[in-house]
Amino acid sequence: xxxxxxxxxxxxxxxxxxxxxxxxxxxxxxxxxxxxxxxxxxxxxxxxxxxxxxxxxxxxxxxxxxxxxxxxxxxxxxxxxxxxxxxxxxxxxxxxxxxxxxxxxxxxxxxxxxxxxxxxxxxxxxxxxxxxxxxxxxxxxxxxxxxxxxxxxxxxxxxxxxxxxxxxxxxxxxxxxxxxxxxxxxxxxxxxxxxxxxxxxxxxxxxxxxxxxxxxxxxxxxxxxxxxxxxxxxxxxxxxxxxxxxxxxxxxxxxxxxxxxxxxxxxxxxxxxxxxxxxxxxxxxxxxxxxxxxxxxxxxxxxxxxxxxxxxxxxxxxxxxxxxxxxxxxxxxxxxxxxxxxxxxxxxxxxxxxxxxxxxxxxxxxxxxxxxxxxxxxxxxxxxxxxxxxxxxxxxxxxxxxxxxxxxxxxxxxxxxxxxxxxxxxxxxxxxxxxxxxxxxxxxxxxxxxxxxxxxxxxxxxxxxxxxxxxxxxxxxxxxxxxxxxxxxxxxxxxxxxxxxxxxxxxxxxxxxxxxxxxxxxxxxxxxx
Amino acid sequence: xxxxxxxxxxxxxxxxxxxxxxxxxxxxxxxxxxxxxxxxxxxxxxxxxxxxxxxxxxxxxxxxxxxxxxxxxxxxxxxxxxxxxxxxxxxxxxxxxxxxxxxxxxxxxxxxxxxxxxxxxxxxxxxxxxxxxxxxxxxxxxxxxxxxxxxxxxxxxxxxxxxxxxxxxxxxxxxxxxxxxxxxxxxxxxxxxxxxxxxxxxxxxxxxxxxxxxxxxxxxxxxxx
Numbered sequence: 001x002x003x004x005x006x007x008x009x010x011x012x013x014x015x016x017x018x019x020x021x022x023x024x025x026x027x028x029x030x031x032x033x034x035x036x037x038x039x040x041x042x043x044x045x046x047x048x049x050x051x052x053x054x055x056x057x058x059x060x061x062x063x064x065x066x067x068x069x070x071x072x073x074x075x076x077x078x079x080x081x082x083x084x085x086x087x088x089x090x091x092x093x094x095x096x097x098x099x100x101x102x103x104x105x106x107x108x109x110x111x112x113x114x115x116x117x118x119x120x121x122x123x124x125x126x127x128x129x130x131x132x133x134x135x136x137x138x139x140x141x142x143x144x145x146x147x148x149x150x151x152x153x154x155x156x157x158x159x160x161x162x163x164x165x166x167x168x169x170x171x172x173x174x175x176x177x178x179x180x181x182x183x184x185x186x187x188x189x190x191x192x193x194x195x196x197x198x199x200x201x202x203x204x205x206x207x208x209x210x211x212x213x214x215x216x217x218x219x220x221x222x223x224x225x226x227x228x229x230x231x232x233x234x235x236x237x238x239x240x241x242x243x244x245x246x247x248x249x250x251x252x253x254x255x256x257x258x259x260x261x262x263x264x265x266x267x268x269x270x271x272x273x274x275x276x277x278x279x280x281x282x283x284x285x286x287x288x289x290x291x292x293x294x295x296x297x298x299x300x301x302x303x304x305x306x307x308x309x310x311x312x313x314x315x316x317x318x319x320x321x322x323x324x325x326x327x328x329x330x331x332x333x334x335x336x337x338x339x340x341x342x343x344x345x346x347x348x349x350x351x352x353x354x355x356x357x358x359x360x361x362x363x364x365x366x367x368x369x370x371x372x373x374x375x376x377x378x379x380x381x382x383x384x385x386x387x388x389x390x391x392x393x394x395x396x397x398x399x400x401x402x403x404x405x406x407x408x409x410x411x412x413x414x415x416x417x418x419x420x421x422x423x424x425x426x427x428x429x430x431x432x433x434x435x436x437x438x439x440x441x442x443x444x445x446x447x448x449x450x451x452x453x454x455x456x457x458x459x460x461x462x463x464x465x466x467x468x469x470x471x472x473x474x475x476x477x478x479x480x481x482x483x484x485x486x487x488x489x490x491x492x493x494x495x496x497x498x499x500x501x502x503x504x505x506x507x508x509x510x511x512x513x514x515x516x517x518x519x520x521x522x523x524x525x526x527x528x529x
Numbered sequence: 530x531x532x533x534x535x536x537x538x539x540x541x542x543x544x545x546x547x548x549x550x551x552x553x554x555x556x557x558x559x560x561x562x563x564x565x566x567x568x569x570x571x572x573x574x575x576x577x578x579x580x581x582x583x584x585x586x587x588x589x590x591x592x593x594x595x596x597x598x599x600x601x602x603x604x605x606x607x608x609x610x611x612x613x614x615x616x617x618x619x620x621x622x623x624x625x626x627x628x629x630x631x632x633x634x635x636x637x638x639x640x641x642x643x644x645x646x647x648x649x650x651x652x653x654x655x656x657x658x659x660x661x662x663x664x665x666x667x668x669x670x671x672x673x674x675x676x677x678x679x680x681x682x683x684x685x686x687x688x689x690x691x692x693x694x695x696x697x698x699x700x701x702x703x704x705x706x707x708x709x710x711x712x713x714x715x716x717x718x719x720x721x722x723x724x725x726x727x728x729x730x731x732x733x734x735x736x737x738x739x740x741x742x743x744x745x746x747x748x749x750x751x752x753x754x
Contacts, residue, residue, distance in 0.1 A: 157614050160704040195615075196707060215738050218731055219710050222721035227731030245732030273545045273565060289541035303562065333730055341727050396722075401709035402615060409738030410617035410709075420673065423614060424624045428606045474566055477537065488599040495599075 002345065004381045005334030007327070007374070008241070008388060009367070010211060010350040012188050013039070014064035014152055016465035016482075017516055021075055028478060030291050032070050033083045037294060039357040040071075040130050041118050042364035047137050050371055057371040060384040061134065061353065062146035062188035065175035066463070068131055069516040072179065077128045084119045087293065089282035091115050094271070094295055097279060103309035104297050110312065111295050131179050138180065144384035146186035147176040150517065153462040154414045156195040156402060157423060163437075164430040164462070165201050167524040171459060171517055173205060178519065185209065185386050190464050191414065192216075192243070192350075192405040199238035209239040209385055211350050216403035217242035224398050226343030229334065231388060232398035239389050240400055246333060247349040250326055251360075258322045259360035262301045265310045267359055271295045296361070319362050323369035331379045346388055418476065419467040425487045426462055430525075432494050433458050437525040440497070449511070450502050451522035454493040456514055461486025535576045540569045548572075605629070611646075611689040613703040616675070617739045618682070618711035624673040625689045627700060636669070640694035643669055648676060651684035651705055664690070682710035711739060 015035055020026035050057045070076050091112030098104040126133045137143040149155060150171035158164040169187075176184055185208040189198075192213045202210060209231070217228055217240065224232050228242035251257050258264075270292040271279070277286045283293055298307040299315075334345035356363030374380050406413030415423070433454060440451060461483050469479035489510060496502040535555075540548065548568050552559050555575045559568055611625040623646060627635075635641055649662040667674055678685060686705045690697040715725040715733070725733075 159706070160612070214732055215736050218728055218733055218736070219713055221710075223713055223718045223723040223728070225722045225727070227723065227727040227733075229727070229731065242731075245735060249732075249735065268564065276544060287542065289538065290544065337727060337730050340724065340730065343727075402707070403709070403738075408617060409736070411614070412616055412739075415614055415616045415622055420622055420624075423622070424612070424626075424673070425602055427612055428603075428608070428610075432606075472566075473570055484602055487602055491603055492599045 002335045002338040004379050005331045005345045006383050008348045008383050008385050009059040011353040012062045013353040015067045016463045017066040027289050033080050042357045046364050046368045055375050058382045060144035064148045065150045065172045068179045071130050086283045087115045107297050144386050145184050146188045147172045147184045148188040149190045151459045151463040152190040154193045154464040156193045159195045161430045163434045163525045170524045195402045196399050199234035199236040203236045203238050211241045212400050213403045213405045214243050214245040216400040219401040220398040226341040229337035230343040233395040241348040241385050243350045244347040263314050265361040266298045266300045269298045315362050319365045320369045413471050414467040419470040422483045433525045450493050452520050455522040457486045457489040611701040611703050613687050621676045635691040642692045645690045645692050647688040649686045682708050
């Protein structure tokens with residue numbers, strides 16, 4: 001006889017810091033606007049409906065500090081509103097353009113209504129403060145919050161540079177506290193990048209737990225008794241959960257995962273890519289790159305077949321089937337694991353939040369179905385990882401292995417011929433930043449401002465996203481520019497301080513452009529004694 | 530078709546249909562459902578092959594003029610060091626620099642034969658006289674290499690050496706780094722207190738990870754700085 005399987009759903013919300021105040025309609029800022037419309041607003045909608053219907057739900061979300069800074073940025077908030085206004089205009093045009101085709105027209109109206117509703121909710125309901133909106137559910141006990149490295153650096157590459165790791169963690173903690181009022185107990189590893197020894201840093205900052213990729217634990221030392229079905233404790237006392245690989249496959253597998261079902265919406269076909277500019281005039285700059293609008297009319301369909309119009313009603317039914325299949329598999333595997341190992345049958349389902357709404361349009365509906373249908377079942381219960389820490393301390397001691405969630409499970413996504421050139425500069429700049437922090441321990445005034453900006457520039461260049469973008473070649477020139485910009489700005493300050501001269505005007509402009517982490521203290525890069 | 534218009538910015542501004550048409554005009558036969566990103570890459574690659582000067586043009590198009598003080602990355606850090614990043618259980622990326630004055634001194638010495646990397650498998654995480662090692666000669670102007678590590682997990686260290694007819698000088702050493710085990714033997718996991726069944730329930734058979742001893746996932750080019 002076994003108890004219910006525990007399902008711990010964890011979503012990681014992150015975007016690299018992209019803000020171009022000197023540029024109107026910078027295409028790269030679109031990523032944030034898409035994420036707000038596709039992911040964060042729909043998720044908040046799910047939480048509100050569940051709460052209103054008194055459906056119990058519990059999950060965890062990590063919010064990266066760089067994302068929090070952008071969500072809280074007045075300029076980006078204003079630009080998001082402008083973006084919505086352009087979308088509303090485009091939607092009106094689409095309603096007219098599709099009027100002769102009932103299937104497309106229905107979708108155009110649906111998308112138009114959705115954008116209007118987004119604007120209303122963003123302004124009236126949330127007062128443009130999405131962090132506060134998520135924090136509301138945190139305070140209600142529905143949402144557990146985690147933080148991650150300040151600019152999402154791939155931490156295994158900094159294993160020989162303790163100051164870099166400490167700077168990423170300390171900055172993240174300060175940022176999280178400023179937005180959410182208290183320290184989180186969980187730390188999301190950027191790209192799930194783990195190396196043995198990281199636990200010492202995380203425990204040093206009083207984090208109670210983290211989550212690793214499946215093979216980090218299966219290949220751990222020793223091999224854990226309960227596989228991935230129970231957390232373990234590292235020698236430094238950090239509780240480590242591993243992702244449920246079967247759950248990952250069910251949702252993320254590009255061929256067999258739920259989102260690839262032919263009835264779901266095709267995420268690649270978008271009028272932003274398909275229509276001539278005359279039809280997109282309201283939304284897109286004719287001289288700029290094309291980007292998605294969210295007006296997607298086609299279902300994924302079978303490969304090679306003619307695309308059919310997307311049918312939201314069919315997708316809604318399918319979502320419920322998939323939610324059931326997801327829970328059935330957790331219960332089946334979890335109960336077998338409990339019977340075999342006496343483990344608590346814990347399935348940690350950790351995903352990039354981008355999947356839920358951005359890559360998989362029906363993702364938020366899937367999550368809503370999961371909680372609604374799960375509430376009627378006795379064989380499953382929802383929890384956040386922090387609820388499963390086992391304070392009695394009976395967890396097995398295991399050292400998880402070096403790993404990540406990238407291609408082939410290690411670091412090759414962030415280290416190949418497209419991006420390896422960055423690390424010489426990033427790591428030497430860490431050495432230089434530590435040297436500056438030692439050389440100027442008590443400086444104030446202009447020098448302190450310069451040192452703080454040097455720390456910001458270095459942190460920004462360390463973001464794992466630039467290496468990922470270079471690897472995937474989605475916008476390699478932009479990613480390259482961002483790393484170069486960070487290193488060059490840092491080096492300029494480094495040399496200015498050596499020469500005891502700095503251009504105040506240049507520094508002020510830089511502070512205005514890269515204005516994240518206002519309370520940063522460059523001394524985070526000092527060696528800890 | 531004017532091939533000189535085929536920059537990334539121009540291609541990104543095209544509709545999907547126009548992009549497919551451009552690919553056909555470039556003689557590319559691509560699947561109709563190929564993601565735009567890859568179509569753009571294929572077109573750019575084909576243009577670079579035909580008109581190599583365009584590559585330079587792209588580079589020149591970057592506008593470093595907005596950087597007021599430093600307009601390029603540092604060419605050197607005026608230091609002698611070696612750094613190592615572990616890529617997976619098979620490969621590590623080593624990068625190094627030799628301070629100009631030091632380089633000149635070594636290269637002018639009698640018997641100087643070049644530079645090498647020494648890879649040592651450590652018996653613990655500290656150096657030991659009995660440690661096994663092997664040498665990899667590197668080019669005099671090289672500054673980075675992907676190093677294939679011997680199979681099996683354990684601690685390693687890389688050193689940068691100046692080699693002479695009569696021996697070598699150690700110029701820089703990396704911090705010891707630990708290579709993970711890339712596979713486990715299900716027949717012996719019982720000795721560690723686990724069981725093959727629970728590991729299968731955890732997805733052992735479906736892991737898509739590079740395992741030590743497997744063929745390399747793809748050709749890795751020796752890199753240059």
